[in-house]
Amino acid sequence: xxxxxxxxxxxxxxxxxxxxxxxxxxxxxxxxxxxxxxxxxxxxxxxxxxxxxxxxxxxxxxxxxxxxxxxxxxxxxxxxxxxxxxxxxxxxxxxxxxxxxxxxxxxxxxxxxxxxxxxxxxxxxxxxxxxxxxxxxxxxxxxxxxxxxxxxxxxxxxxxxxxxxxxxxxxxxxxxxxxxxx
Numbered sequence: 001x002x003x004x005x006x007x008x009x010x011x012x013x014x015x016x017x018x019x020x021x022x023x024x025x026x027x028x029x030x031x032x033x034x035x036x037x038x039x040x041x042x043x044x045x046x047x048x049x050x051x052x053x054x055x056x057x058x059x060x061x062x063x064x065x066x067x068x069x070x071x072x073x074x075x076x077x078x079x080x081x082x083x084x085x086x087x088x089x090x091x092x093x094x095x096x097x098x099x100x101x102x103x104x105x106x107x108x109x110x111x112x113x114x115x116x117x118x119x120x121x122x123x124x125x126x127x128x129x130x131x132x133x134x135x136x137x138x139x140x141x142x143x144x145x146x147x148x149x150x151x152x153x154x155x156x157x158x159x160x161x162x163x164x165x166x167x168x169x170x171x172x173x174x175x176x177x178x179x180x181x182x
Contacts, residue, residue: 019089019097021055022141026104027111029059058087062098107140107179114175125164132156136172146180 021029036045049060061083068074077091080098084091118129135156139149150173157169 016092016096018100019055019058019093021059021097021100022143023104023107023111024137024141025055026059026101027108029056030063030105030108033060033063054088058083058089058094058097059101061087062094062101065098066101103182106182110175110178110182111137111140114171117171121167124161125167128160128164129168131159132168132172140176140179146176149176149180 032048033045035041036048049057052060065074065076065079065083068079069076076095076098080091080094083089083094087094089097118126121129132153136153139152139156143149144152153172153176154169157165157172160168
C-alpha cells in the first residue's frame with residue numbers, strides 16, 4: 001500500500017501500525033466463531049463479542065465481510081471505510097489485516113494438514129514433535145521471515161531425538177516453505 005504521490009501520503013504510511021493479530025490468534029478466533037455457528041449459539045457469540053478486544057472484533061468483522069463478499073457483490077473500499085468508523089482502526093489498517101487474513105487462512109489449512117499427518121505418525125514422532133511444536137508456532141507468529149524461521153527451527157530441533165529428527169525436520173521445513181510461498 002505504498003503510494004507514489006505526495007509527501008503527506010508517505011507520512012501516513014510511515015506511521016502505519018498493522019493490527020496486532022498473529023497467525024495462531026487468527027486461527028483461534030476463526031475456530032471459536034465456527035464453534036458458535038456449529039452449535040447455533042447466538043447468545044454465546046454475542047457474549048464473546050461484547051467482551052472481545054478490538055483486535056478480535058476487527059478479525060470477526062473482516063471474517064463476516066469475507067463471507068458476505070462470497071455471497072454477493074460488495075464494495076470492499078466502502079465496507080472497510082464503514083468498519084473503520086466503528087473500530088479504532090483506519091481503513092488502511094483494516095485493508096492490510098484483511099489481506100493478511102487470507103494468507104493466514106491458507107497457512108492455517110497447511111498447519112492443520114501437517115498436524116493431522118503427525119497424529120497419524122507413530123507415538124515416538126508425536127512425542128518428539130510435542131517438544132518443539134509450541135515454539136515453532138511462536139516463530140510463525142513472530143514472522144521474522146522464512147530464513148530466520150528455518151534457522152531458529154534447526155536450533156529447536158536439537159532437542160529432538162536423533163532417531164526421528166530427520167523426518168520431523170523434513171516435515172517442518174517443508175511446512176515453513178509452503179507457508180512462506182503463500
